[in-house]
Amino acid sequence: MPRIALVLLVFVLASCDAVSVGEAQRLFELEALSPPSGITSTDAQGRVVSRDNDDWRVSPLYQTSFVFTFVPYPNPATSTQSIQVAGTYSGRGAGLVPFRVNSRGDLVQIQAVSGTLDGAAPLFSFPAGQLGEVGLTRLVLTDFEGRFVSYGDIQIIP
Numbered sequence: 001m002p003r004i005a006l007v008l009l010v011f012v013l014a015s016c017d018a019v020s021v022g023e024a025q026r027l028f029e030l031e032a033l034s035p036p037s038g039i040t041s042t043d044a045q046g047r048v049v050s051r052d053n054d055d056w057r058v059s060p061l062y063q064t065s066f067v068f069t070f071v072p073y074p075n076p077a078t079s080t081q082s083i084q085v086a087g088t089y090s091g092r093g094a095g096l097v098p099f100r101v102n103s104r105g106d107l108v109q110i111q112a113v114s115g116t117l118d119g120a121a122p123l124f125s126f127p128a129g130q131l132g133e134v135g136l137t138r139l140v141l142t143d144f145e146g147r148f149v150s151y152g153d154i155q156i157i158p
Contacts, residue, residue, distance in 0.1 A: 024060040029148045033105050036136035036153035042073035046084065055152030062149050065090050069123070072139060076155035079129035082114075083154060085141070086123040094143040096122040100131050101138040118144070134158055 031054075038052040048071065056071045069086035077083060087096060095118035099107040110131075115124030131137040131154055140151045 021060050025148070028057075028059045032138070032140050032148050032151035033101060033107075034138075036101075036138040039075050039136070039153045039155050040071055042071060042075045044074050046070040046073040052153065056150055058150050059148050061147055062089075062094075062143075066094075066149055068150070069121070072152065072154065076157045077128040078158070079127070079134075079156055081128050082125040083128050083131075083139075084125045086121070087149075089120045089122075094145075094149075095119065096124070096141045096149060097144060098124075098126060099140045099142065101140060102132070107140060107142075128154065128156055131156055 038054065040052045040055040041049040043049055056068060058066050058068075066087055066089050069088055070084070072083050072085045074081060074083070085096065085098065097117060098110040098113065100110060102108050110126050112130060113124050113126045116122055117124055131139065134156050136153050136155050138151060139154050141149045143149055
């Protein structure tokens with residue numbers, strides 16, 4: 001009988017942990033869809049000049065398995081520049097899909113991407129003009145199943 005109780009206890013604890021990660025992920029996704037506010041400023045070589053602590057955090061689902069090789073750069077960018085994105089997955093690669101958040105809070109996939117979105121080390125770029133007009137835009141990176149991996153704000157300048 002104690003063995004059954006132990007198995008049940010392990011199951012309950014595992015369920016609680018899964019729920020808390022799921023809840024944390026949902027909260028992260030809601031934060032990702034909020035209006036943009038501030039940027040992590042980078043130079044043309046990808047070096048961070050100033051950091052916005054809300055930008056480029058990794059979601060609870062990927063906290064132990066994804067790291068940015070460098071945060072998306074340059075930031076700010078003109079509409080004619082290309083935004084560079086790179087990261088690394090430990091274990092199996094899941095890939096990244098870039099989206100912008102429009103004024104209604106909807107995700108709009110960024111289409112003109114060069115490089116590779118999939119595998120253990122996605123590395124790609126896209127024209128900053130796809131993020132929209134001059135001003136702040138929220139960029140959301142998801143995996144191929146639509147789960148949010150990270151987000152941050154890009155400033156488009158004239």
